[in-house]
Amino acid sequence: MTELAPRTQKGPIVPRSEPVAIAALVPADSPRSGEVDLAYARSLMEVRELPPILVCRRTMRVIDGMHRLTAATLAGRADIDVRYFDGDEKEAFVQAVQANLHRGRRLSQQERAAAARRIVAAYPQWSNRAIAQAAGLSTKTVAAIRRRSTGNEPQLNSRVGRDGRARPVDPSVGRERAAAHLREHPDASLRQIAEAAGISVGTARDVRARVERGEDPVGRRAAVRDDRVLLTAVERNNRLRVPDPRPAVAPVKDPLAVLTRDPSLRFSEAGRQLLRLLDNRALLDAGGDALSAAVPLHNRAALTAAVYQHIDTWLAFLSMLERAG
Template identity: 70%
Template sequence: MAVDALVPGDSPRAGDVDLDYARSLMATRELPPILVCRRTMRVIDGMHRLTAAMLAGRREIDVHYFDGDDEEAFVQAVQANLHRGRRLSQQERSAAAHRILAAYPQWSDRAIAQAAGLSTKTVAAIRRRSSGDGPQSHIRVGRDGRARPVDAAAGRRRAAAYLRENPDASLRRIASAAGVSLGTARDVRARMQRGEDPVLRKDTGALAEPVPLAAVEAGEDLAVPMRHRVAHNDPLAVLARDPSLRFSDTGKRLLRLLDNRALVGAERDLLLAAVPRYSRAVLIAAVHQHIDVWRAFVNVLDQAS
């Protein structure tokens, strides 16, 4: 691409291009391709490389094209500057998060935190400070792309109201009408059939330690009051008490696959310490592969519901 055909982009960086840094790149024989919005020819990532090319008298530069709108391009620019080159400062990342929040108020704090390179706690604080800037969405879209209600209780009440008027409705229809997940719709229907309140009440006295799978495989009696053994909302513990899973080889295998407690707390740190730096990229790829497999498995479960 001809350098004079490119337009400076909407950078998440504060201030102008650092000429000293650009000059330090002039001696690089093969500059990595810059990222350009195909629709506008604006530079999304690589202004220092473009400046270096221009200072060196180059007429062309390698580019990768990005297809998307201006706000998508801005998020891409932030992401690109988090992991290479001159990384964004804390102040620049906070400003970027504020803009991303304004453009995508429906995104969850965790999704914005990942996009801007901040902690979820910091993004939550930014959201609280900017809550008066515009209308607030009642839905949050997480990193997995799935929409979830901000107020889960309100969604459950909508599902219950829809069920009272449409007692024969399918789970998919209930979930769509109430703006909740299939799992929530299923739980609301089951609670109403048992005559229970469709809105969950948090059990603050419960312990947060999962049932050991060794106990499951040994066939121990797990009919212990929940508050003495496990958090009320621990799905693994609920599955572990199901006899059809506890006493079958296939069920035990599924429970073992679901047991990821080693990835939490001190044991997680031990596992990470055992992975050499040169293997971490491979580990990340392997983890993403597992996530994709589980996501496909969840889709099958949803379709079978």
């Protein structure tokens, strides 16, 4: 049987039920953490017609209905009405989770999280959103579970969404493929670009518009801003380094120490603020590596831009000092 797609998580269930000997059934591989609640099962014994239980045809394992099965056993019955599920064990587990999300004794948050971990292991190609729908959790919770479950293991380049379509985990990959296809086939339709790159038609339209405007197809604005800020800082720094006709000032060995000892700075609010701004010894000492390592890779460009913004600010302040001097 083909692999269960996210958009058909309910699976192929035979609509008709039939009586099956209780002795032929295998207890459920349940997403529940505890044993069958006997008190709840006894309360079901009073129900005249219980709904059929769901059983995996391949293994005869109960998917949904262990409390009903226990009630029938306690009542001394030899058989029970069954509907069959035609799928493998992985599909059957997803179906068991789905069946216990909205009916009967619903799964707890901890049980749904444990079920999501099993689904991530069974279907790593599924998107976080598809697993969230299957396990009754938020997408953010599933993303955290996936990070803890897979650790440093290699990750798939694409995942299957709820609609059954595979999409790249990193959307920039598909955009770059679309731009490359567009350069080789400038007359290609949006649908042809989308199919070649594995992206949506809307994304293909956006890539084509960016390429026609001469922009980056991925839209890496942070990197462009990074270069612009760097250029601004370098240009301003070069302007400030024009030879000064005034007499040269003898260099100070430890200028921060000299300023720190100055009472006019130490005992005024503006002076103390200036000293705090000037004290960057954490960067000059061994702490610089730790500060750099604390920033995740996806924010390095933003950090670089922020540093250059501060450089621009200090260069402007230096220009004020030189004009005042």
